[in-house]
Amino acid sequence: MADFGFQPTGNIFREREALLEEWTPDELVGRDEELRQYHAALQPVIEGETPSNIFLYGKSGVGKTAATRFLLELLERDSRDVDGLDLHTVEINCDGLNSSYQTAVTLVNELRDPRRQISNTGYPQASVYEFLFEELDKLGGTILIVLDEVDHIQDDSLLYKLPRARSNGDIEEARLGVIGISNDLNFQDQLNSKVRSSLCEKRVSFSAYNANELCEVLRQRESVAFEDGVIDDGVIQMCAAYGAKDSGDARQALDLLLESGDIAREHNVEMVTEAHVQKARERLQRDQIIEGIRNYSRHGQLVLWALTLLAEEGKTPARTREVRQPYEVLCEKEMSDPVSDRAVREYLSELETLGIISSNQINRGKGGGKYKEHELEQSVASVKAGLSELLDTEA
DNA sequence: TTTCCACAGGAATAAAGGGCGA
DNA sequence: TCGCCCTTTATTCCTGTGGAAA
Secondary structure, three states, X not given: OOOOOOOOOOOOEOOHHHHOXXXXXXXXXXXXXXXXXXXXXXXXXXXXXXXXXXXXXXOOOOOHHHHHHHHHHHHHHHHOOOOOOOEEEEEEEOOOOOOXXXXXXXXXXXXXXXXXXXOOOOOOHHHHHHHHHHHHHHHXXXXXXXXXXXXXXXXXXXXXXXXXXXXXXXOOOOXXXXXXXXXXXXHXXXXXXXXXXXXXXXXXXXXXXXXXXXXXXHHHHHHHHEOOOOEOOOHHXXXXXXXXXXXXOHHHHHHHHHHHHXXXXXXXXXXXXXXHHHHHHHHHXXXXXXXXXXXXXXXXXXXXXXXXXXXXXXXOOEEHHHHHHHHHHHHHHHOOOOOOXXXXXXXXXXXXXXXXXXXXXXXXXXXXOEEEEEEEOOOHHHHHHHHHHHHHHHX
């Protein structure tokens, strides 16, 4: 058997944490205008006034969450010097929370003692809101609630209630401000007009990073994260180019740099090269697929598997009914009944949202009709690797 | 200008499952 | 244990869409 003992290697990292999402830099690069607007929207807090509700929007990885953490840290620091200002911030990520109910439960548990947590089901909605307002009032002072990825909440109920809690008499002691963060640029339009006007009192739009800005961001982190001279020429540009291609996403570019460093360390080499970036990209794509469909129902995974088989045979883009044929064969092998056409359409639509496949609408007019064609957005090898890992673990 | 096609996707509804309080 | 209240996952039904063909 191989020797799995742990020995320190020649470490290329100085402070690896600087590439992680939770790390907040001393200075945010390339976000000056966004920070100026955001700062102005938070100003009432330090004046001791009721906070504005703020809505941040922009594609993923453009610095919305980082800017929030950066400014809230400063705000908390400076608020300590202001007499009579008692500031609290609560941050939750709504990814995986589909409803107002689940979000309210998460907020209650965030505010409560670990011994008094409530479960995710079983309570009437009104009781959960009652618990929430009770906890907020108990906390008192000025409370900023950050709802990251707020567009995942599929109903308006909580977003309607929170900004009105004080005027409706649900809370008496606390002053409440809601900061909603969304990757979905159309989210505001989908909101009920009353919710929109209260939740989006102040709006800050975050534009995508271009390749030059991404280079700046990566260099800033690289200088902290890595030892001097371990990054090969071209590695930063390559990560930035991939990030810019992925709609100006700094998070993906940073993940890519981190993974490249990890791969170099695994191979016990002293330099991170472009070859490591290539390898890291494949690994991240596979992980993205696994993460995206980990909690998917079996049929959702089979639909993706069916499209992958078609891609392997060079039969993509494929229309929905063409995906159905291999899907039914897979169901037969699994000895389970296939789901309806409607459900297959729903799965394909979700896979598109996850960025795992892309769908294109085709209209062939009279006699041909209108339909969608789907193809993989990631390489067949990555999808197969991701799917087999999931299907094997579940088997 | 109207017709037609092939779906897409919204809405209503059902079934199954889990936690809570009485 | 039972009824209630919530969830997720699915089905059925139905309307809307939009560009080529008639």
